[in-house]
Amino acid sequence: MTVYAAYFSPTGNSRKAALAIASGISNDVKELDFTRFGAAPECSFASDDIIVIAAPVYKGRVYKGAIERFSALKGPAYCIAAVTYGNRAYDDALLELVSFMKAQDFDVVSATAVVGQHTYGNIQEGRPDSADAEALRCFGKASYESIGKGGELYVPGSYPYREGGDGGNFTPLTGDGCVSCGLCVRQCPVGAIGDDCRTIDSSVCISCFRCIRICPKSAKTMDGDDGYAAFAESFTEKLARRKENEFFMKEVR
Ligand SMILES: Cc1cc2nc3c(=O)[nH]c(=O)nc-3n(C[C@H](O)[C@H](O)[C@H](O)COP(=O)(O)O)c2cc1C
Ligand code: SF4
Ligand code: SF4
Incomplete structure (x- = not known):
């Protein structure tokens, strides 16, 4: 077995x-x-x-x-x-x-x-x-x-079943700290990140945030997206x- x-x-x-x-x-x-x-x-x-x-x-x-x-x-x-x-x-x-x-x-x-x-x-x-x-x-x-x-x-x-099963609508940004190591490109579950390591095709991205969690330089981020920040704050409160x-x-x- x-x-x-x-x-x-x-x-x-x-x-x-x-x-x-x-x-x-x-x-x-x-x-x-x-x-x-x-x-x-x-x-x-x-x-x-x-x-x-x-x-x-x-x-x-x-x-x-x-x-x-x-x-x-x-x-x-x-x-x-x-x-x-x-x-x-x-x-x-x-x-x-x-x-x-x-x-x-x-x-x-x-x-x-x-x-x-x-x-x-x-x-x-x-x-x-x-x-x-x-x-x-x-x-x-x-x-x-x-x-x-x-x-x-x-x-x-x-x-x-209810409607669902698809990704979200938040596309990460890429900060200046990116050293083009390619890790996020290789690890993106849907191949949404271009070979330049910075461009993300938002029509393909499922907003899983894997790239944000794994980037060794913390260069993939939602910092600077005010819409996400407001959503995250109220969502966190609601599901505490x-x-x-x-x-x-x-x-x-
Ligand atoms: C697009 C999207 C939709 C989600 N929908 C729900 C949901 O309906 N209910 C919930 O409790 N969590 C939801 N989550 C949170 C994930 O289910 C949860 O963080 C999960 O444990 C992630 O699994 P992973 O770490 O294996 O990727 C959602 C996350 C994403 C990215
Ligand atoms: S993992 Fe981080 S440092 Fe590496 S290419 Fe992606 S964004 Fe740049
Ligand atoms: S959030 Fe997920 S799907 Fe979108 S680019 Fe990052 S790893 Fe790929």
């Missing part, structure tokens, strides 16, 4: 969640990173393998591009599904990810909605934190132990109250 952590994760929350869950099952986890543009990992599974799959909630749904990339994953195998969300709501995203993986012929044994630091503003900074990671590790272990015990998995959400992670296991009803 091999345990995989498969994810789309521009700012790292979904990766953290997937690895924490998988660590409750095995010390030897194989990562399948679907975040980078045009660099989908090769994957085929044995029927007793376990795939922990994780992706962010974008506007109440799983980001569309993540679902497209996850089409490369085909069962039969076991699956644990996780969405990470920025303390607002996960709406239909968990139901969407669970239903998608079932349709790909996976036996989805459990699911979780995990709070992660929001992309925008300063909301739940540092989450998933060490306490979240420990809870996710225990959930992974319990999920593994539940395999073969029967029951059905029920998660919140409704179908038809901490939400807890939710866990779902198969049950007999």
Whole structure:
């Protein structure tokens, strides 16, 4: 049996969640990173393998591009599904990810909605934190132990799904500190940054802020965008109250 952590994760929350869950099952986890543009990992599974799959909630749904990339994953195998969300709501995203993986012929044994630091503003900074990671590790272990015990998995959400799953409308700026190292160009999930490392095609950019988080010179930024600053301030205030992670296991009803 091999345990995989498969994810789309521009700012790292979904990766953290997937690895924490998988660590409750095995010390030897194989990562399948679907975040980078045009660099989908090769994957085929044995029927007793376990795939922990994780992706962010974008506007109440799983980001569309993540679902497209996850089409490369085909069962039969076991699956644990996780969405990470920025303390607002996960709406239909968990139901969407669970239903998608079932349709790909996976036996989805459990699911979780995990709070992660929001992309925008300063909301739940540092989450998933060490306490979240420990809870996710225990959930992974319990999920593994539940395999073969029967029951059905029920998660919140409704179908038809709400509109969503696309990116935002904030395009980062590039400051004078840019040294043209090319890191952001290589790491942008959608290939929105030109070879000059400075030009961003706003019609392609999904506002995931990966470039802002990874730039070693802090040259990709939203500083100077007054519209973003005003939005971030009121959004941070609105979502200040901490939400807890939710866990779902198969049950007999
Ligand atoms: C375009 C966009 C839309 C988002 N929509 C939601 C949302 O509907 N609900 C929510 O709670 N968080 C939302 N978030 C926050 C992310 O879901 C959250 O930060 C997530 O953990 C990021 O995952 P990652 O670090 O794996 O990229 C959104 C973020 C972006 C960029
Ligand atoms: S990662 Fe930062 S320094 Fe490197 S090219 Fe991008 S903006 Fe410039
Ligand atoms: S350019 Fe846009 S899509 Fe690319 S990493 Fe930056 S915020 Fe994300």
